[in-house]
Structures are given as structure tokens and as C-alpha cells.
Amino acid sequence: MAKNPRRRAELLDAALRVLAGQGARGLTFRAVDAEAGVPAGTASNYFAGRDDLLNQAGGHIYVRLAPDPEQAAEALSGASTKEHLADLMRWIAGRMAENRTVYLALLELRLEATRRPELRATLTERIREDLEANAAGHAASGMPGGRTEVVLLYLAVNGLVVELLTLPGVLDGERAPDELIGMMVDRLVP
Incomplete structure (x- = not known):
């Protein structure tokens, strides 16, 4: 898993925007990559799977709030x-x-x-x-x-x-x- 904390935060911010705009069903690595404006496959280097992305997004909510x-x-x-x-x-x-x-x-x-x-x-x-x-x-x-x-x-x-x-x-x-x-x-x- 990639370790750049700034990039991880950017991806999590993008995941929150995807969740707000498309709902949980729209939350895919591809959608997060597109929302973050990063090359395809970037999110999959930071999160072990969709469950990991959802859990980390859940923790990141309160960083943003x-x-x-x-x-x-x-x-x-x-x-x-x-x-x-x-x-x-x-x-x-x-x-x-x-x-x-x-x-x-x-x-x-x-x-x-x-x-x-x-x-x-x-x-x-x-x-x-x-x-x-x-x-x-x-x-x-x-x-x-x-x-x-x-x-x-x-x-x-x-x-x-x-x-x-x-x-x-x-x-x-x-x-x-x-x-x-x-x-x-x-x-x-x-």
C-alpha cells in the first residue's frame, strides 16, 4: 500500500465527494481516481479494497468536519x-x-x-x-x-x-x- 499521507487524504476527500454525489453504489476506485484527477489505478494502491476505502472514508469524515x-x-x-x-x-x-x-x-x-x-x-x-x-x-x-x-x-x-x-x-x-x-x-x- 502506498504511504503518501497527503495523497491518501486527497483520495479520501475525493471519496467523500463521490459518496455525496453518487451514493455508496457509485463509490469505486475508478470514480475516486477520476474525482481526484489522478491516474487510473491510484486509489487501488492506497486502499486494500472497497471495504477499506469505505472504512477509511468513515474515519476521514471527522477530520473534515x-x-x-x-x-x-x-x-x-x-x-x-x-x-x-x-x-x-x-x-x-x-x-x-x-x-x-x-x-x-x-x-x-x-x-x-x-x-x-x-x-x-x-x-x-x-x-x-x-x-x-x-x-x-x-x-x-x-x-x-x-x-x-x-x-x-x-x-x-x-x-x-x-x-x-x-x-x-x-x-x-x-x-x-x-x-x-x-x-x-x-x-x-x-
């Missing part, structure tokens, strides 16, 4: 109020929407994980780590609510983002997403 540490620290700093928590949830939802391709690729990987135990284990571990980090960060920040509220907000914001990225017309005529997030925080957090 990880916020800049300074931005994250800024988003977590400030008053520990429900309004600050709502602003934080808006920031998180905004980041997910800004990274539309990566988030759609994650949704494709989640669906594929229902059929691939190794991918399911990779995603479960990574998403569980993210949820634990969110709960710990919430507790350390002194914001209102506890672990249960973090889990509820995680579920609510993820559901909202899925609607906005996949079927935005479902929410036509409803309140604006930022307003909905404020209502979620108001109703879910004591």
Missing part, C-alpha cells in the same frame, strides 16, 4: 446561558450546512453501515467519541442542562440539518432554522 480549534474555543466561550447555548447550536448547524458534501457523505456512510459491520463499528466509535466530547465540553463550559440535554440537542439539530440538506422543501412555510434551533434549546434545556 473538525472545527478549527480557535473557532471552537471562541464558540464555547462566553456567557453560560440558554441563548449562548442556542448560538452554539446555530454555529454547529451552520458548520454542518457549510460542509454539505461531507455531511451528505456521512449520511451515505451511515446507510452503508447498516450492511457493513466493520464500517458500522468505525462510525459508531467515531460518532460516540464526538458525542462524549460534546457532553464533556458542555459540562466544562457551565452551560445549562446536562448530558440528557446534550443528547436531545444532538438528535434535534442533526434531524434539522438532515431536513435542510436533503429535503429543504419540507420546512417551507415553517420558522427559520435559527429560530427553530432557539426553540429547541428553550424547550429541551431547563
